[in-house]
Amino acid sequence: MIAFFSRWASLPAFYRRSGRWIPWLWAAAAGLLVVGTVGGLVLAPVDYQQGEAYRILFVHVPSAWMAMFVYMFMAGASASAFIWHVKLAEILARVSAPLGAAFTALALATGSLWGARMWNTWWVWDARLTSVLLLFFLYLGFMALQAAIEDRRRAARAGAVLALVGVVNIPIIHYSVEWWNTLHQGATVSKFDNPSMTWDMLWPLLTMALGFMVYFAAAVLVRARSEILERERHRRWVIDEVAR
Amino acid sequence: MNALTEFFAMGGYAPYVWGSYALALIIFIYNAWVPLRRHARLRSAIRADGRRDSAAVAAPTHRIHDENSP
Numbered sequence: 001m002i003a004f005f006s007r008w009a010s011l012p013a014f015y016r017r018s019g020r021w022i023p024w025l026w027a028a029a030a031g032l033l034v035v036g037t038v039g040g041l042v043l044a045p046v047d048y049q050q051g052e053a054y055r056i057l058f059v060h061v062p063s064a065w066m067a068m069f070v071y072m073f074m075a076g077a078s079a080s081a082f083i084w085h086v087k088l089a090e091i092l093a094r095v096s097a098p099l100g101a102a103f104t105a106l107a108l109a110t111g112s113l114w115g116a117r118m119w120n121t122w123w124v125w126d127a128r129l130t131s132v133l134l135l136f137f138l139y140l141g142f143m144a145l146q147a148a149i150e151d152r153r154r155a156a157r158a159g160a161v162l163a164l165v166g167v168v169n170i171p172i173i174h175y176s177v178e179w180w181n182t183l184h185q186g187a188t189v190s191k192f193d194n195p196s197m198t199w200d201m202l203w204p205l206l207t208m209a210l211g212f213m214v215y216f217a218a219a220v221l222v223r224a225r226s227e228i229l230e231r232e233r234h235r236r237w238v239i240d241e242v243a244r
Numbered sequence: 245m246n247a248l249t250e251f252f253a254m255g256g257y258a259p260y261v262w263g264s265y266a267l268a269l270i271i272f273i274y275n276a277w278v279p280l281r282r283h284a285r286l287r288s289a290i291r292a293d294g295r296r297d298s299a300a301v302a303a304p305t306h307r308i309h310d311e312n313s314p
Contacts, residue, residue: 026276033272037265042251052255056264063268102271110264117260215272222279229286239294242287 009088011228012237018221025218032211039204047201056114057201062209064107066216067135068170070100074142075167078160088224090156091231093163094146095223099216101139108132119183127176128184131169138166152231 040058047054077093080086111129112122123129142159149155177186197205232238254261 041261041265046255051257053257053260055254055261059264059268099275102275106268106271109267113260113264113267117257215276219275219279222276222283226279226283226286229283229290233286233290233293238290242291243294 009086011088011232012241014088015225015228015241018225022218022221025214025221029211029215029218032207032214036204036208036211039207044201044204045198050118053114053117056110058204058208060107060110060114061205062212063103063110064132065209066212067100067104067107067132068173069213070096070103070216071135071138071163071166071170074100075163078156078163081156082160082164087231090153091224091227092220093156093159094152095227096216096220097139097142097146097159099219099223101136101143103212103216104132104136104139108136115183124183126182126184127180128173128182131173131176134169135166135173138162138169142166 036058040055044055044058046052074093074096077089077096080089081093108129111132115124116122142162145159145162146152146155149158176182177184229238229242252258252262
């Protein structure tokens, strides 16, 4: 088991293996996102309450899911880096933060566009919106720490503390629509046995969500490979690798 | 109104719906293109470093021969 992980986490092996996966991941992400977009914009029926405006959902909900998923990914990688000093985990935590911030910004911006039409306001300080804004600042704080501390191993440890403390915000985001009386509507898909959404709307949403996930995998691997090259640039294997 | 203009009008919500998808497209392209370009540049920078180092090792006392110059 330990041998398996140490082989998997070896930077040269990871660099080469991820290089083979990335083209396939880009292709799969592009395919899923195109199908999901066509499904969401063209094939899904009009919502009887919100009309065509609800189509923002197919971008808004996957980006909000990814905002939380990437945070948990970053916190998990940070924890492994903190406890076992796994270099690859440090790298993955560091490079996932800007992507998480991008998904959070997209969730906030599309939510704002949606709210402008449905609630007649771009922003309200309600529990859901405020906790997601806090998530965005957690990402920015993590990135600022990484940028401020020159020694990358120390930066990873400092970042890990911030990331792990910030995890308490994730359940707050999830339950904010139940604990507080918010303007934001409740979940429609979390109850998979009985979702309050028709299949015609559900399949484009799930396709988009999967596309976002695969896109994240490709983008995080590209960034991780650059980070590996930078950290190891004077090692023999890097010089041999780029010469090929 | 024909079907296509109706589609683009999005029931009067066009700026909001299309704005959301355009924003997503910009963020997705940016977050793919910039890291890919950075990775390619990093590889060529390291390659250039490696060539300079091996040239210096091969001919430490002579003027470094640049194979690109005539």
